[in-house]
Amino acid sequence: MQNKNRIKRLVKNSCACYLGTKHGIPNYCCLQDGPCVFFAQEDAPLRCTYFENGVLPIDEKLEREYTSERNIESEFKTAQPRVNCQKCKATFSANSNRQKYCDKCRDKNANEKTKLRMRQMRKKQA
Ligand SMILES: [Zn+2]
Structure with a gap:
């Protein structure tokens, strides 16, 4: 703590x-x-x-x-801005003004980026 x-x-x-x-x-x-x-x-x-x-x-x-x-x-908590997720349109409380996606979609985005990176890495190795 x-x-x-x-x-x-x-x-x-x-x-x-x-x-x-x-x-x-x-x-x-x-x-x-x-x-x-x-x-x-x-x-x-x-x-x-x-x-x-x-x-x-x-x-x-x-x-x-x-x-x-x-x-x-x-x-x-309500002092945090309520934002609509740009992907799934769910309302969530953002921790910052720059947050555009809800936690779920943000995780998904991160996963997709990782996948993409892995694919590119594999391409380079081939
Ligand atoms: Zn979302």
Whole structure:
């Protein structure tokens, strides 16, 4: 989880529930009455509702990574442009404005390109 450290930094800097070391507990969270979930040792994508609603929106980029990492269907997703695939006309949410094909068609395109390349390679060898 490469964004874990950025989440921690955001918690430290901006979360109102994060109190540092308190009652002898490091990274104390007043909602948990214990350590903040994001400072746990485990690598599982952890969640905190307070953080998601009150802190995370400060950092839009991190918010997107956070929600996609946890497969959170939310209002953030609709912020992505809805695009019609140029091949099969299916509607999908594009990750960028340059994306013209849905994931299925993109995979198919990639396969066809690979096939084409293989064919040309074989031709050269013959
Ligand atoms: Zn398609």
